[in-house]
Amino acid sequence: MSLTELLADPAAARRALDDGEVGVLELTRAALARAAELQPTIGAFAELSHELALEHAARAEEALRADGARGPLHGLPFGVKDVIDLAGVPTRLGTPRAGHQVPAASAAVCDGLTAAGAVPIGKTVTHELANGMITPAARNPRDPSRITGGSSGGSAAAVGAGIVPLALGTDTNGSIRCPASHCGVVGLKPTRGVLPRDGVAPLAWTQDTVGLMGPGVAAVADGWAALGGGSSAPARDAWRVGVDRATIAAAAPSVAAAVLSGLESLSESGAELIELKLPDLRLAGSASVLAILVESAEAWGPKLAADAAGFGPVVRAALHAGAEIAADAYIEAKRARLWICRRVRSLFDDAALDAFALPTVPVTATPAAAERVSFGGRERSVESLQSTFLALASLTGQPALTLPCGTDGEGLPVGMQLLGRAHRDDDLLALATLAERVIPADRQFV
């Protein structure tokens, strides 16, 4: 296999490294070169850290040659969303200057991956402050005229383009799952609070979650295990998956068709589909967005007061608007969250569900210049549409994963989202492993 093919296939890359067919330094240089080559087209990286990457690669190479075969991430390059600190590499958060710093220490999640032998090659671009669903600075590797989604758009683009087989992102209202879906990769938002957030810039403290993206479920599961999230769940042959067909039908026709077909494949492989009705997703979206506006205004208020021009105009406006929200509105949003949590818990408990399946995003990646999109006889805002199916798990804190389940008529990826039970991330990954095996990622739906 070529180096380019190895970067997109972590299992093959690991075998090649263990067999001595390729060296860690060689693979790292290939990743850096591919990132630089694709930067004008997809702009996945805010900063490539050549020196740091080669230092880590040299250490990983030495350990590999001294001790022989290592763990599944050893020697594999990874990308880091630019709201997560990587020692010695600038953190810029996608802002004009607010919050810029060169951290002395790495975030715990970066340390966890490098301790497993993975090699950080740079910072991936983010929607400003991780507060948006487009990531304008990055373009979709499947079609560079289209958005990646956001806010972890650079991480998704880097994985989707085969630059790195693993990337770190953050998800406060869907920011891992949205771009992963649009770029045709797997994205995991783990149970909130399990992975440490130190060294990660805040947006909304009750919802911020660090997670992972990879070309397949295995890479994400390996990253999850390396970060202490868990190990592979035992194989199972019985799964109960909740389905709300009315919710699925609210997506664009090609998206709904791909998700329903994927569910059919899951059913044929032994998963039992349970027809249920989800709580009101609009209520979840409202409660989530109010929490984000208030909490981000609180987190960034001092910096905003000191240097408003350090933020772009749209984020500055969001922070100012968040500061205007009355306390009773915020408290009611939190009451709504508790009410939704009770509803979702009852849904899972009463039907003994392992997971709930729904589309990740209602539409595939839209053209970069489009602000509105039409389907189902209605015109909607591209930005606000992205989190339609994502806010629920952000609000409840339960784990959620997206995996490719087909493409639309233009070959753009469709994601299926699986919501799991809190602290049962391993089960979710095991179900996703089954889903990945039985659902074709390239079947086209019109």
Add this chain to the structure above:
Amino acid sequence: MTGPAPDSDLYEQALEANRRLIARASEGIRAALQDEDDADQDTVPPLEPEPCP
């Protein structure tokens, strides 16, 4: 000839859009909580809400 909107225009548009969003979301939440018999108005939200389910 038109170019990109200046920052001040973008800021004002975004501020108004956020204010409309906040008003709509707050109203929706208030209505939903009033409609639900078991929306426990006495419940104090925990500081670090546990993930669920």
